[in-house]
Amino acid sequence: MKETGGVILKGGALAADELEQINRYTRRPFQEEELYTFSVALCDNEIDRDWERFTVGALHQLSSLFLGKTGIFNHNPQTQNQAARIYDCRVEPIPGRKTRAGEGYHRLVAKAYLPCSEKNADLILELESGIKKEVSVGCAVAKAVCSICGADRRKKDCGHKKGESYGEAVCCTVLDEPTDAYEWSFVAVPAQREAGVLKQYGERRNRNLEDILKSLDGEGELVLDFEERSALRREVQRLWEEAACGRQYREDLEKSVVRLCSVAEPGFPVQAMQRAAESMSLEDLKAFEKAFRGKAEQSLPLAPQLAGAQKKESPAENRAFQI
Ligand SMILES: [Zn+2]
Incomplete structure (x- = not known):
C-alpha cells in the first residue's frame, strides 16, 4: 500500500468529448451546466519524502487503475456523501524538467467531476478558492526494489540506505507494477500552505x-x-x-x-x-x-572433556608452515 499526495490543479470548462466520458459513469445523462470539473495531479515519478518513486511505466498503469475511482471527503461526517469521480486520467510528460533520478519528469493527471448540486456548493467554493488544494491517494504495488542494486525491498534488507548517495546515485525505493488504486480523499489545507505533496502518514518519523x-x-x-x-x-x-x-x-x-x-x-x-x-x-x-x-x-576424578582428543601429528603439507 502506497499513500501519496496530489495537488488539485484547476477547475475548467469541458471539452466536447468530456461530457460523453463523464456520462459513462453517471446514472442519467448530465448536461455540462450541471457539472463541476477539475484536474488533480495525483502523483509523479519524482523521489518523494519517503525516498520512494514510481516508474513512468507504473504511472501509465495507474492511469487506467484510477479511472472511475471516487474521491471522498471522509474527514467530515457531514460531507461523507459527497464524492468526485475520475473520468479521465493520463500521464503528462513535462518537457525540460528532470527528476532527481535523472529521468524526464512525468506526472499522473486526473480529471474529476462532481454534480453542481446544493449540497456540493460549499465544496465547489472551497475548490475554487484553493482551500482544498490537495488530495491523498493510495494504491498497491507489486514491486518495490532498491534503486542501487535492484534487491526486492520486501524480501531482504540489501544494506543500501534510502536517502544516502552511492556514487552519483541517491538510494530510493522504486515502485512498479501497481495492482490496484484506491479511493482518494480531499485534504483541507490552509490556503497559505505551500502546495505540494502531502503524505497521509506525515513526516518521516525515525x-x-x-x-x-x-x-x-x-x-x-x-x-x-x-x-x-x-x-x-x-x-x-x-x-x-x-x-x-x-x-x-x-x-x-x-x-x-x-x-x-x-x-x-x-x-x-x-x-x-x-x-x-x-x-x-x-x-x-x-x-x-x-x-x-x-x-x-x-x-572418581573426572577428566576435562577437552583433554579427551589427543593432538594429532600435523599432516606433512602443514609442516612447512610450522616454526
Ligand atoms: Zn540495494
Whole structure:
C-alpha cells in the first residue's frame, strides 16, 4: 500500500468529448451546466519524502487503475456523501524538467467531476478558492526494489540506505507494477500552505525500536514504514538467534546433570532423572549439576572433556608452515 499526495490543479470548462466520458459513469445523462470539473495531479515519478518513486511505466498503469475511482471527503461526517469521480486520467510528460533520478519528469493527471448540486456548493467554493488544494491517494504495488542494486525491498534488507548517495546515485525505493488504486480523499489545507505533496502518514518519523514497541500497545491501526519494519525484523532475528543459543545451553546442562547423576548416584534410574531435568528451572539445573559434579569427583576424578582428543601429528603439507 502506497499513500501519496496530489495537488488539485484547476477547475475548467469541458471539452466536447468530456461530457460523453463523464456520462459513462453517471446514472442519467448530465448536461455540462450541471457539472463541476477539475484536474488533480495525483502523483509523479519524482523521489518523494519517503525516498520512494514510481516508474513512468507504473504511472501509465495507474492511469487506467484510477479511472472511475471516487474521491471522498471522509474527514467530515457531514460531507461523507459527497464524492468526485475520475473520468479521465493520463500521464503528462513535462518537457525540460528532470527528476532527481535523472529521468524526464512525468506526472499522473486526473480529471474529476462532481454534480453542481446544493449540497456540493460549499465544496465547489472551497475548490475554487484553493482551500482544498490537495488530495491523498493510495494504491498497491507489486514491486518495490532498491534503486542501487535492484534487491526486492520486501524480501531482504540489501544494506543500501534510502536517502544516502552511492556514487552519483541517491538510494530510493522504486515502485512498479501497481495492482490496484484506491479511493482518494480531499485534504483541507490552509490556503497559505505551500502546495505540494502531502503524505497521509506525515513526516518521516525515525522511531527507534523502543518507540515502535510502545506503539504496539496503542489502539487502532498501526502503520510502520520500511525502516521501522526492517528494525523490527532485525531485532526479532537477533532474539531468535539468542534463543537458539539459550536452548542449546539448557540442553547441554540437562545432559550433563543426567550423566553426572549416573556417576554420583549409580542406583538412581536414568530415565527418571531425565524427566526431572527436563522440567527443572535453569537455576535448579545449575544447582544439581554442581552438587552431582562434587559428588562424582569424590568417587572418581573426572577428566576435562577437552583433554579427551589427543593432538594429532600435523599432516606433512602443514609442516612447512610450522616454526
Ligand atoms: Zn540495494
